[in-house]
Amino acid sequence: MAKWTESRPDEDFSRVLAPDGTLSGEAPVDEATALRMYETMKLSRRYDEKMLSLQRRGEISILSRSWGEEAIPVGSAAALEAGDWCFPTYRQTPSKLYWGGPLDRAVAGLMGHEPETIEEHLPLDKADEPAVNFSPIYIPLAANVTNAVGSAMADKFEDEDTVTLSYIGDGSTSQGDFYEALNFAGVFDAPAVTICHNNQWAISVPSHRQTAADTFAQKAEAAGMPHERVDGNDVFAVYAATQRAVERARSGEGPTLLECVTYRVDDHNTADDAGAYRDDSEQAFWAERDPVDRLEAYLRSEDALDDEAIESIEADADERVEDAVDRARDVPEDDPERIFDNHLQSESWNERHQREELRAEQRGENPFTDFTGDGL
Numbered sequence: 001m002a003k004w005t006e007s008r009p010d011e012d013f014s015r016v017l018a019p020d021g022t023l024s025g026e027a028p029v030d031e032a033t034a035l036r037m038y039e040t041m042k043l044s045r046r047y048d049e050k051m052l053s054l055q056r057r058g059e060i061s062i063l064s065r066s067w068g069e070e071a072i073p074v075g076s077a078a079a080l081e082a083g084d085w086c087f088p089t090y091r092q093t094p095s096k097l098y099w100g101g102p103l104d105r106a107v108a109g110l111m112g113h114e115p116e117t118i119e120e121h122l123p124l125d126k127a128d129e130p131a132v133n134f135s136p137i138y139i140p141l142a143a144n145v146t147n148a149v150g151s152a153m154a155d156k157f158e159d160e161d162t163v164t165l166s167y168i169g170d171g172s173t174s175q176g177d178f179y180e181a182l183n184f185a186g187v188f189d190a191p192a193v194t195i196c197h198n199n200q201w202a203i204s205v206p207s208h209r210q211t212a213a214d215t216f217a218q219k220a221e222a223a224g225m226p227h228e229r230v231d232g233n234d235v236f237a238v239y240a241a242t243q244r245a246v247e248r249a250r251s252g253e254g255p256t257l258l259e260c261v262t263y264r265v266d267d268h269n270t271a272d273d274a275g276a277y278r279d280d281s282e283q284a285f286w287a288e289r290d291p292v293d294r295l296e297a298y299l300r301s302e303d304a305l306d307d308e309a310i311e312s313i314e315a316d317a318d319e320r321v322e323d324a325v326d327r328a329r330d331v332p333e334d335d336p337e338r339i340f341d342n343h344l345q346s347e348s349w350n351e352r353h354q355r356e357e358l359r360a361e362q363r364g365e366n367p368f369t370d371f372t373g374d375g376l
């Protein structure tokens with residue numbers, strides 16, 4: 001893979017909206033859908049902004065944001081239908097926001113306020129549940145793709161007419177799980193769409209140090225499945241490519257891998273400082289390709305948005321996020337030991353060791369020096 005500076009991604013992928021918002025051909029969605037995409041992206045920005053301020057104040061311990069990458073989760077989620085499945089990582093919260101996922105529960109999750117009584121504190125009306133089924137957010141890289149392919153196969157065996165979408169970061173394509181999942185999906189024609197969210201960095205590792213392949217899309221070749229490379233900052237292009245892949249999957253033609261090219265404008269997470277390992281000049285290049293500005297420019301050119309409408313969308317997003325934070329704060333804190341629940345049928349040696357370390361820490365001991373694990 002060439003260095004990003006040598007392969008400025010303004011060619012070699014499908015694009016519908018130019019960076020200045022100019023449309024090529026026909027818009028792949030109607031105006032109402034385009035507005036819903038825009039509103040979701042604005043909501044996600046407000047959410048990300050607020051969560052960062054909560055993290056800085058110590059209300060949230062760690063956070064990864066979707067800033068600048070929203071067109072991928074939003075455009076792809078918009079191509080799903082009610083009853084479909086989605087397996088996101090920490091980078092695709094906007095997928096769920098597009099389908100009306102409850103903000104208060106998302107905030108409560110980040111705060112560690114997630115008791116088994118969540119239903120009691122943040123009741124969710126059946127009617128308000130997202131029509132697309134979302135798995136919890138995956139932190140172990142690539143595990144969501146194997147599980148998504150399994151879920152797609154389960155639906156296929158049941159003759160369900162559903163499609164399963166999962167996401168994988170550029171760095172996570174180096175995981176064995178990714179290749180195993182793709183291979184299996186290819187052999188058994190799983191109705192599974194996998195989106196490589198190529199933001200060109202895996203923490204401090206640039207994509208050209210991640211793979212010697214020219215593209216991430218071509219990794220589908222070995223699994224015998226179709227693949228496409230898409231401008232990941234163009235929400236219409238992401239939608240159109242996902243739509244093609246979803247249609248193939250739904251009509252029994254099997255899986256697809258899409259590579260959506262974007263850029264992680266943010267630090268990897270709040271424990272990271274990207275300034276320590278990359279050049280600030282990259283930011284300027286990508287600022288001109290911002291996905292929200294691009295869709296906004298298009299909608300303005302269609303007279304579907306003006307200053308007043310934008311102000312009202314921003315005010316609404318602000319109110320929804322503030323309200324969600326207030327409600328999430330009212331949920332009691334979870335017992336830290338719950339992090340060990342629901343992993344394996346019976347506790348492993350590793351888990352027992354980690355649980356004892358945590359208990360040592362809670363007793364005020366230093367788990368690294370005072371706790372030996374002897375006798376476990």
Ligand SMILES: Cc1ncc(C[n+]2csc(CCOP(=O)(O)OP(=O)(O)O)c2C)c(N)n1
Pocket residue numbers: 091139140141168169170171172173197199201202203264268
């Ligand atoms: C199996 C596994 N190994 C390592 C990690 C630690 N880790 C978390 S995020 C990350 C980088 C992932 O980069 P990429 O796949 O490009 O996704 P991005 O964060 O850029 O969206 C690593 C190494 C993990 N969560 N899971």
Ligand SMILES: [Mg+2]
Pocket residue numbers: 169170171197198199200201202203264
């Ligand atoms: Mg990445």
